[in-house]
Amino acid sequence: MYDDNHLAHRLARAGRAAAVFATRPGLPDMTYGELFQGAERIAAALRAAGLAPGDRVAVQVEKSLEAVQLYLGTVIAGGVFLPLNPAYTVREVAYFLSDATPRVVVCDPAREAEIAPLSDGASVFTLAADGTGNLSSAAAAQAPGIAAVPRGAGDLAAILYTSGTTGRSKGAMLSHGNLASNSETLRDVWRFTDRDVLIHALPIFHTHGLFVATNVALLAGAAVHFLPKFDADAIIAALPASTALMGVPTFYTRLLDHPGLTREAAAHMRLFVSGSAPLLVDTHAQWEARTGHRILERYGMTETNMNTSNPYEGERRPGTVGFPLPGVELRIMDGEREVAQGEIGVIEVRGPNVFQGYWQMPEKTAEELRPDGWFITGDQGYLDADGYVTIVGRAKDMVISGGFNVYPKEVETLIDAVPGVRESAVIGAPHPDLGEAVVAVVVRDDDSVTAARITEALSEELARFKQPRYIAFLPELPRNTMGKVQKKALREDYGAVFG
Ligand code: MLC
Ligand code: AMP
Numbered sequence: 001m002y003d004d005n006h007l008a009h010r011l012a013r014a015g016r017a018a019a020v021f022a023t024r025p026g027l028p029d030m031t032y033g034e035l036f037q038g039a040e041r042i043a044a045a046l047r048a049a050g051l052a053p054g055d056r057v058a059v060q061v062e063k064s065l066e067a068v069q070l071y072l073g074t075v076i077a078g079g080v081f082l083p084l085n086p087a088y089t090v091r092e093v094a095y096f097l098s099d100a101t102p103r104v105v106v107c108d109p110a111r112e113a114e115i116a117p118l119s120d121g122a123s124v125f126t127l128a129a130d131g132t133g134n135l136s137s138a139a140a141a142q143a144p145g146i147a148a149v150p151r152g153a154g155d156l157a158a159i160l161y162t163s164g165t166t167g168r169s170k171g172a173m174l175s176h177g178n179l180a181s182n183s184e185t186l187r188d189v190w191r192f193t194d195r196d197v198l199i200h201a202l203p204i205f206h207t208h209g210l211f212v213a214t215n216v217a218l219l220a221g222a223a224v225h226f227l228p229k230f231d232a233d234a235i236i237a238a239l240p241a242s243t244a245l246m247g248v249p250t251f252y253t254r255l256l257d258h259p260g261l262t263r264e265a266a267a268h269m270r271l272f273v274s275g276s277a278p279l280l281v282d283t284h285a286q287w288e289a290r291t292g293h294r295i296l297e298r299y300g301m302t303e304t305n306m307n308t309s310n311p312y313e314g315e316r317r318p319g320t321v322g323f324p325l326p327g328v329e330l331r332i333m334d335g336e337r338e339v340a341q342g343e344i345g346v347i348e349v350r351g352p353n354v355f356q357g358y359w360q361m362p363e364k365t366a367e368e369l370r371p372d373g374w375f376i377t378g379d380q381g382y383l384d385a386d387g388y389v390t391i392v393g394r395a396k397d398m399v400i401s402g403g404f405n406v407y408p409k410e411v412e413t414l415i416d417a418v419p420g421v422r423e424s425a426v427i428g429a430p431h432p433d434l435g436e437a438v439v440a441v442v443v444r445d446d447d448s449v450t451a452a453r454i455t456e457a458l459s460e461e462l463a464r465f466k467q468p469r470y471i472a473f474l475p476e477l478p479r480n481t482m483g484k485v486q487k488k489a490l491r492e493d494y495g496a497v498f499g
Helices: 007-015 032-048 063-077 091-101 108-119 132-142 175-187 207-220 232-241 249-254 281-291 362-368 407-414 452-460 487-492
Strands: 022-023 027-031 056-060 080-083 106-107 123-126 158-160 170-174 197-199 223-224 244-247 271-274 298-303 304-308 329-335 346-350 375-383 391-392 400-403 405-407 422-431 433-443 470-472
Touching: 007 132, 027 032, 027 197, 032 063, 032 132, 056 063, 056 091, 063 080, 063 132, 063 207, 106 108, 108 207, 108 391, 123 271, 158 207, 170 175, 170 232, 175 207, 175 362, 175 407, 197 207, 197 232, 207 223, 207 298, 207 304, 232 249, 244 249, 249 271, 281 400, 298 375, 329 407, 362 375, 391 422, 400 422, 400 433, 405 407, 407 452, 422 487, 452 470
Parallel strands: 022 223, 056 080, 056 106, 080 158, 106 123, 197 223, 197 244, 244 271, 271 298, 433 470
Antiparallel strands: 022 027, 158 170, 298 304, 329 346, 346 375, 375 391, 400 405, 422 433
């Protein structure tokens, strides 16, 4: 029924047995059979709404199993899944819709009145966190068993937007082959099987929760504790009946604060994976002391899926992100020159995981993706004598807060537009919970401009997680002789504001 290149085929093949897929409090478990039947009904409903192969389906909904079915249904119908963080404001969503020109838009019923006018002729459906909405009724009117639209390995399965260091957000185009190859590799190197029970507490609008956690579990035919969001109590309660957890470092620091995290509670677990942001060596050590488990840290990006991983067997070296995954080439560059082992440079990767380019941005694509397939990640790192990769910083101006990326330029532009503000510089400062949190340093012409006024001005414009947690005022910004703002100096000056 599915073409062999097809991501949906790969995902469905393992899971057709009646393995329990998920739990939601108060709801019965859903089997893989039910999951895929629902996905097929959605695929039929999307097609009935006019979705043709290659058309985008933009989705801003809360996490739910129906949202997973929508993802699967989109790829079965040959569409391109475009998930959006529910935290995005209407202004942010408007840009994504105008750039991606989706054929179908799916949003929360509470947002329909705001989103529908932006849809520019697309069909608009609703889907609520509890699975209700007119998408579900449209799907219920369809029969399952739709034949998946054949797709080649290079055909697009998803577009995920990542912000740019300058200007507009870029849509990373990911193909069926990109996603299927990476999740198969991860399933194998992390030894996922149908005996696994994965605790899934990540959001499903980003690579980590959607392509790493969901795809790997589906490919392995694993059972999943599907939690609506991170909840330390729920995770601790799930540990004794689970085998694996994937999370950002904030998951691990928050769980360490929970008295229920003990060696006994984690005795049934076989794997804890961390990624999306640097895991502190100290967190790794504390976790091992408390649970007896060594967290496995890996490194990836929206554009590339996963690039490296510490070994399943063998030494998981804290502070490093391990070795390039099978099939992934990695090199450390200084411009056009590959540096010697041990030297710091920019990490480049090449392999079947690397994306197809940025949606309708050939110049941006050419800046970061070399003609011979090497992708310039913008992360700085080095290789040690044993081949472990260590990330030491970023060549790109970016803050990672609780695993979400924030691009200072976007925040600065909006702060600068506040009346009475002359200019601003946005940086990340170490934060005990979020790893880094956003700090804005502002120069004002009008002393009556307060932090509260700036926060208020941003609240309509910018998702909450991008908004500064700390705002300072300076008479002027530190600049070098070229006139460039010295963010390094600001990072030092404001490095301790979160304690
Ligand atoms: C929530 N808030 C955040 C935030 N998450 N602020 C800054 N940074 C974040 N990451 C805001 C909320 O809007 C709220 O604002 C306030 O913080 C308190 O929220 P909370 O209840 O503490 O947050 P919570 O819902 O628990 O979320 C925190 C979190 C979550 C860390 C669990 O952000 C999360 O799940 N992060 C995972 C991100 C992720 O999946 N990244 C993968 C990207 S893929 P207020 O004002 O209302 O109080 C990628 C590639 C790769 O990077 O390698 O994987
Ligand atoms: P995103 O654009 O959201 O996909 O974020 C990708 C970025 O997250 C990478 O370019 C890295 O800067 C960062 N990242 C992901 N995993 C790790 C990790 N294990 N350690 C440090 N940084 C990481």
